[in-house]
Amino acid sequence: MNIAELLDRTARIFPERPAVFAGDRCLYDYRTFRDRAARIAGHLRGPGGLAKGDRVAVFMANCPEYLEVLHGIWWAGLVAVPVNAKLHPRELEFILQDAEAAALFVSDDLAEAVPPASRLTIIPATPGYQAMLAAEPLALQHRAPADLAWLFYTSGTTGRPKGVMITHRNLVTMTMAYLADVDEVSADDAILYAAPMSHGAGLYNFVHILKGARHVVPLSGGFEAPEVVALAQRVGRISMFAAPTMVRRLVDHVAATNAEVDGIKTIVYGGGPMYVEDICRALDVMGPRFVQIYGQGESPMTITSLGRTHLANRGHPRWAERIASVGAAQSLAEVRVADASGCTLPAGEIGEVLVRGDAVMAGYWRNPAATTQAIRDGWLWTGDMGCMDEDGFLTLKDRSKDMIVSGGSNIYPREVEEVLLKHPAVQEVSVIGREDPEWGEVVVAFVAADGVTAAELDALCLEHIARFKRPKEYHFVSSLPKNNYGKVLKTELRALFTPVGRPG
Numbered sequence: 478m479n480i481a482e483l484l485d486r487t488a489r490i491f492p493e494r495p496a497v498f499a500g501d502r503c504l505y506d507y508r509t510f511r512d513r514a515a516r517i518a519g520h521l522r523g524p525g526g527l528a529k530g531d532r533v534a535v536f537m538a539n540c541p542e543y544l545e546v547l548h549g550i551w552w553a554g555l556v557a558v559p560v561n562a563k564l565h566p567r568e569l570e571f572i573l574q575d576a577e578a579a580a581l582f583v584s585d586d587l588a589e590a591v592p593p594a595s596r597l598t599i600i601p602a603t604p605g606y607q608a609m610l611a612a613e614p615l616a617l618q619h620r621a622p623a624d625l626a627w628l629f630y631t632s633g634t635t636g637r638p639k640g641v642m643i644t645h646r647n648l649v650t651m652t653m654a655y656l657a658d659v660d661e662v663s664a665d666d667a668i669l670y671a672a673p674m675s676h677g678a679g680l681y682n683f684v685h686i687l688k689g690a691r692h693v694v695p696l697s698g699g700f701e702a703p704e705v706v707a708l709a710q711r712v713g714r715i716s717m718f719a720a721p722t723m724v725r726r727l728v729d730h731v732a733a734t735n736a737e738v739d740g741i742k743t744i745v746y747g748g749g750p751m752y753v754e755d756i757c758r759a760l761d762v763m764g765p766r767f768v769q770i771y772g773q774g775e776s777p778m779t780i781t782s783l784g785r786t787h788l789a790n791r792g793h794p795r796w797a798e799r800i801a802s803v804g805a806a807q808s809l810a811e812v813r814v815a816d817a818s819g820c821t822l823p824a825g826e827i828g829e830v831l832v833r834g835d836a837v838m839a840g841y842w843r844n845p846a847a848t849t850q851a852i853r854d855g856w857l858w859t860g861d862m863g864c865m866d867e868d869g870f871l872t873l874k875d876r877s878k879d880m881i882v883s884g885g886s887n888i889y890p891r892e893v894e895e896v897l898l899k900h901p902a903v904q905e906v907s908v909i910g911r912e913d914p915e916w917g918e919v920v921v922a923f924v925a926a927d928g929v930t931a932a933e934l935d936a937l938c939l940e941h942i943a944r945f946k947r948p949k950e951y952h953f954v955s956s957l958p959k960n961n962y963g964k965v966l967k968t969e970l971r972a973l974f975t976p977v978g979r980p981g
């Protein structure tokens with residue numbers, strides 16, 4: 478099925494339900510949402526001259542038009558290529574060329590950054606966009622489940638970005654998995670897009686369309702804690718996807734202002750490690766509103782989940798371990814931990830996390846070598862290291878490439894980071910390995926903190942972890958380098974130690 482059928486169905490059976498909001502102002506209902514998508518589709522396939530399966534890039538900051546553009550693309554039987562709005566024009570150009578994008582939607586504020594090209598370029602704030610909305614609506618185009626729907630470019634921190642091929646079946650599976658494993662959704666709910674719609678937050682539109690819920694794009698277009706709290710109070714029953722750094726900022730704001738958070742129904746967090754200290758504080762300050770998911774572009778939002786009941790069940794004898802885990806396999810995913818040859822490891826042993834199921838990508842766009850490397854015998858090799866307990870709860874250690882081998886022992890940076898974060902003065906921390914002639918690698922910590930000494934942190938480590946895991950060096954910094962999704966760039970930290978032009 479075409480994923481846009483969800484919009485078609487909801488618009489037919491609940492046409493008057495409020496659909497898209499700018500802040501707390503409703504812009505239009507589901508009937509209009511569907512009509513606009515069908516007209517955008519009509520323009521793309523009519524005067525735009527695009528053919529089924531053509532790729533259409535979307536280089537827009539979060540805005541209400543984002544949803545109608547995406548659904549217009551699918552309605553027309555085309556492939557959406559949402560591009561992170563914070564990318565450099567050169568990075569955008571790489572994606573446009575690699576995807577062979579036939580058209581590009583670009584928001585007003587980003588239009589200047591777009592390289593001149595012959596392809597069709599459409600800017601929502603212009604009269605051309607209004608004219609497009611007056612195009613003859615197109616009939617919903619059929620798509621097979623295995624057809625490509627969303628070409629998602631990886632962040633490329635380890636090389637050139639790769640296009641992850643997400644099919645209509647992948648998106649349908651992800652949508653059902655949300656209902657099965659993450660949360661219930663009703664028509665009274667609202668999804669708030671406070672993280673980039675080109676990424677995980679955007680993927681949550683489908684389940685909210687399916688249930689006829691409201692879609693709220695904050696006026697700031699991004700994440701501002703006071704705005705989130707105010708919108709939640711006015712709109713009510715909001716859910717949102719938030720990276721761990723966003724959760725931290727929101728919790729700080731709520732704690733500092735004693736704000737009322739009843740309007741926040743669910744915060745789904747994931748995309749990077751949530752430290753135990755942080756989730757405990759979040760639960761203390763905001764109550765049982767949190768659900769964790771673990772996924773990656775190659776299996777979007779759909780590997781494991783840790784539901785609110787498990788997070789809230791402090792009486793459970795293994796609660797402390799469970800909140801440090803990423804939960805159990807989602808209902809529609811098979812997950813196992815394997816050694817380098819693909820053999821499943823017993824509970825408690827660390828290996829690479831493998832996942833199989835209908836949410837796993839079809840492969841990398843025009844890159845069979847990378848596809849063969851990532852998907853073997855139907856299993857996606859995630860590149861994440863972890864271990865599973867007897868009950869099936871998965872604890873992630875680190876990306877395999879982030880693991881440190883010092884004196885022949887494996888050290889998982891996250892374990893050291895968790896300990897350093899116990900110090901109240903430490904705001905952010907990242908642990909990496911630095912090459913060392915004697916030990917192979919030594920542990921180095923980058924710490925953003927106010928008034929704490931290396932000796933104090935060393936004492937804290939001695940209290941909690943084996944001596945060999947302690948950082949040999951501390952670097953105090955004002956903040957850590959992050960990518961556009963708020964993930965710490967360990968590659969940049971490591972580069973500080975890469976000898977450039979070392980004398981021979």
Ligand code: AMP
Pocket residue numbers: 632746747748749750751769770771772773774775803859861873876
């Ligand atoms: P991306 O493909 O950019 O979404 O990044 C996916 C990667 O983020 C995964 O392979 C993990 O390394 C990390 N990640 C995602 N969710 C979690 C989570 N809940 N806890 C820890 N790391 C996560």
